Amino acid sequence: MAERKPLVAGNWKMNGRPADGLALARGVAERARAPHRCDLLVCPPFTLLAAVGEALSGSDVMLGGQDCHSAPSGAFTGCISAEMLKDAGCSHAIVGHSERRHTCGETDADVRAKTLAAWRAGLVAIVCVGETRAEREAGKAIEIVGAQLAGSLPDEASADQLVVAYEPVWAIGTGLTPTTADIAEIHAAIRRHLPDGTRILYGGSVNPKNAAEILALAEVDGALVGGASLKADDFWAIAQAA
Numbered sequence: 001m002a003e004r005k006p007l008v009a010g011n012w013k014m015n016g017r018p019a020d021g022l023a024l025a026r027g028v029a030e031r032a033r034a035p036h037r038c039d040l041l042v043c044p045p046f047t048l049l050a051a052v053g054e055a056l057s058g059s060d061v062m063l064g065g066q067d068c069h070s071a072p073s074g075a076f077t078g079c080i081s082a083e084m085l086k087d088a089g090c091s092h093a094i095v096g097h098s099e100r101r102h103t104c105g106e107t108d109a110d111v112r113a114k115t116l117a118a119w120r121a122g123l124v125a126i127v128c129v130g131e132t133r134a135e136r137e138a139g140k141a142i143e144i145v146g147a148q149l150a151g152s153l154p155d156e157a158s159a160d161q162l163v164v165a166y167e168p169v170w171a172i173g174t175g176l177t178p179t180t181a182d183i184a185e186i187h188a189a190i191r192r193h194l195p196d197g198t199r200i201l202y203g204g205s206v207n208p209k210n211a212a213e214i215l216a217l218a219e220v221d222g223a224l225v226g227g228a229s230l231k232a233d234d235f236w237a238i239a240q241a242a
């Protein structure tokens, strides 16, 4: 089986003005000078991509966008293309985050088109999936996530262009996490949909206290971190747990 190097990715969401965003990026880059066994990625808001990219230069911390449009350019007010992310120095694009699926009405077909756009631009797509609380309580988590993967992943997926992030909607920003047994079970189920060697991240209330236990699971290849990625010390502590 292909080796899967852990990836710890910070999704800053709609946080970061120049002063704090740059301080955070510099803090991460500085800590990353110490030895680490995982890949590191930060995904700041679009407005900070260029400046954060500059702050990270000389470090091995990678830069990603939080979303992309499916078209390369055109009359799409307020949108950013995958090519624009690539131009700004990104290597990755998050697509299908639940906050976009739920607040912007993005469908699996939209996510699939965005994944193809990321690949067209030479980016790795981080495709997010996850069930709601009601779906978990109805015992449908694996079925829902399986359907999201079937609809969101292009047929031609390959492990070097794709990362999947399992983010249960009810765990995002709530301080709640599934049991490690539940995470292991659903990651194993997700893996059956993916090319060999594809990394599967867990996301949802990952913090320095719970990271070691979650990241120790054989089927967990890293973390997609929201709130805790806004503090360099916390993000670094999670990276060290990987």
Ligand code: 13P
Residues within 6 Å of the ligand: 011, 097, 167, 171, 172, 173, 174, 175, 203, 204, 205, 206, 224, 225, 226, 227, 228
């Ligand atoms: P939190 O870590 O804040 O729960 O957010 C997770 C997430 O949505 C990362 O994409």
